[in-house]
Amino acid sequence: MSHDRHDDGFATRAIHAGQDPEPVTGAVTVPIFQTSTFAQPRVGEHTGYEYARTGNPTRTALETCLAALEGAERAVAFASGLAAEDAVFRLLSPGDHVLMADDVYGGTWRQIAKVHQRFGLEVSAVDLSDLDAVRAGLRPTTRYLWAETPSNPLLKILDLAALAELAHDHGARLVADNTFATPALQLPLALGADLVVHSTTKYLGGHSDVVGGAVCTDAATAEELAFLQNAVGAVPGPFDAWLTLRGAKTLEVRMERHSTNADRIARFLAEHDAVTEVAYPGLPDHPSHDLASRQMSRFGGMVSFRVAGGVDAAKRVAEATRLFFLAESLGGVESLIEHPGIMTHASVAGTALEVPDDLLRLSVGIETVDDLLADLAHALERAEGQ
Ligand SMILES: *Cc1c(COP(=O)(O)O)cnc(C)c1O
Numbered sequence: 001m002s003h004d005r006h007d008d009g010f011a012t013r014a015i016h017a018g019q020d021p022e023p024v025t026g027a028v029t030v031p032i033f034q035t036s037t038f039a040q041p042r043v044g045e046h047t048g049y050e051y052a053r054t055g056n057p058t059r060t061a062l063e064t065c066l067a068a069l070e071g072a073e074r075a076v077a078f079a080s081g082l083a084a085e086d087a088v089f090r091l092l093s094p095g096d097h098v099l100m101a102d103d104v105y106g107g108t109w110r111q112i113a114k115v116h117q118r119f120g121l122e123v124s125a126v127d128l129s130d131l132d133a134v135r136a137g138l139r140p141t142t143r144y145l146w147a148e149t150p151s152n153p154l155l156k157i158l159d160l161a162a163l164a165e166l167a168h169d170h171g172a173r174l175v176a177d178n179t180f181a182t183p184a185l186q187l188p189l190a191l192g193a194d195l196v197v198h199s200t201t202k203y204l205g206g207h208s209d210v211v212g213g214a215v216c217t218d219a220a221t222a223e224e225l226a227f228l229q230n231a232v233g234a235v236p237g238p239f240d241a242w243l244t245l246r247g248a249k250t251l252e253v254r255m256e257r258h259s260t261n262a263d264r265i266a267r268f269l270a271e272h273d274a275v276t277e278v279a280y281p282g283l284p285d286h287p288s289h290d291l292a293s294r295q296m297s298r299f300g301g302m303v304s305f306r307v308a309g310g311v312d313a314a315k316r317v318a319e320a321t322r323l324f325f326l327a328e329s330l331g332g333v334e335s336l337i338e339h340p341g342i343m344t345h346a347s348v349a350g351t352a353l354e355v356p357d358d359l360l361r362l363s364v365g366i367e368t369v370d371d372l373l374a375d376l377a378h379a380l381e382r383a384e385g386q
Contacts, residue, residue, distance in 0.1 A: 004017050004067065004068050013068040015249050033238050034238050038051070058239075059077055062241040062242075063214070066204070066248070067216055071189050072218070074219050076222050077235070077236050078214060080213045084213030085111060085213070087228040091228075094121065097121075098143065100124070100126075105177065106348065109125070134166055142172045144175050145167040145172055147174065147177070147193075149176070153279075153302075153355060154279050159291055161191045163192075164191060173194035175194065178196045179202050185255055185297050194221070197214070200247075200248075203258070206248075206251065212236050258365070262301045265364055274307060274380045274381075277305060279304040280299060281296070282298075301331070302362070306358045309384065314339060330361075338361050341356070341357045341359060
């Protein structure tokens with residue numbers, strides 16, 4: 001079993017947890033064990049690996065590393081963030097209730113509302129930053145409080161410690177989606193959360209080249225999740241696990257650079273005449289800046305802003321950048337820009353969660369920040385133009 005190195009520093013764990021040299025050849029990089037089955041020395045005896053849905057050494061290395069990064073007893077990896085969330089919901093039974101943040105990732109809401117509700121789970125949504133609303137929303141059957149912070153795309157901050165306390169007083173568990181902050185900036189389990197879910201597709205993988213997910217939690221819950229991983233089968237292949245592990249090695253340095261670049265860009269946008277509002281938890285006038293400062297070590301790479309001149313001006317800006325690619329998703333080394341109202345958040349149009357139509361969201365990459373600033377400055381000239 002690979003060493004989990006829980007006592008080492010974050011960057012050391014990222015590079016070494018679960019990643020001892022391969023014992024046969026000494027390869028310093030965990031191999032891609034591209035095999036579906038494992039030869040057994042005798043009938044009824046095996047090496048710890050029998051069949052690759054049940055377990056694969058590349059996947060084990062990733063799981064060991066992710067657990068070490070989140071400070072969890074164990075992590076269980078899945079084929080996508082939504083597959084990880086599916087397993088978390090499958091721990092519940094018909095009649096159980098989930099209380100969600102009213103601005104959770106749209107795919108999370110779609111999954112519980114359109115899939116798990118048909119099998120008897122109940123769900124409702126409130127603003128989890130309003131603790132009175134949370135208390136009012138809890139039911140005797142509530143099993144999970146489901147939080148995502150910072151939120152998407154408005155970068156609202158939730159108080160994870162307060163939510164954990166409320167959940168526990170009620171006999172429920174706090175699930176935290178830590179995709180946006182990552183364990184490099186925020187450790188929900190240390191703040192009292194019971195399960196952390198990830199889309200490793202985003203910052204953990206970090207290079208926009210793989211889709212994956214994970215759940216980090218206590219050993220007993222992870223055992224149930226590993227049962228589901230095998231019984232339901234939404235496993236990541238060995239190459240996907242390897243790419244994610246490769247990405248995770250540089251998570252800390254990338255998150256520092258994402259945060260530094262995003263901070264510069266947020267300050268630049270806040271001063272710009274063509275920008276009416278900037279959402280970035282690192283700005284002192286962000287409504288939850290103090291909470292974010294306590295809960296996060298840096299403020300991450302996501303910045304949203306509203307463009308003067310409305311939806312048409314916002315569309316012109318989004319189409320005028322050259323380095324910021326116009327694309328959905330986030331968390332890669334390259335910068336992206338998108339229009340949430342028309343792109344990622346079109347499905348919430350007409351609901352209370354509708355986002356302003358002059359809002360743009362940036363996933364700030366780790367390029368040279370002066371180039372990113374010049375790109376945005378140039379694109380913002382188009383806000384007023386034709
Ligand atoms: C992308 C994302 C998900 C879903 O993950 P996939 O890997 O796309 O399945 C869940 N939560 C958040 C916050 C995300 O950004």
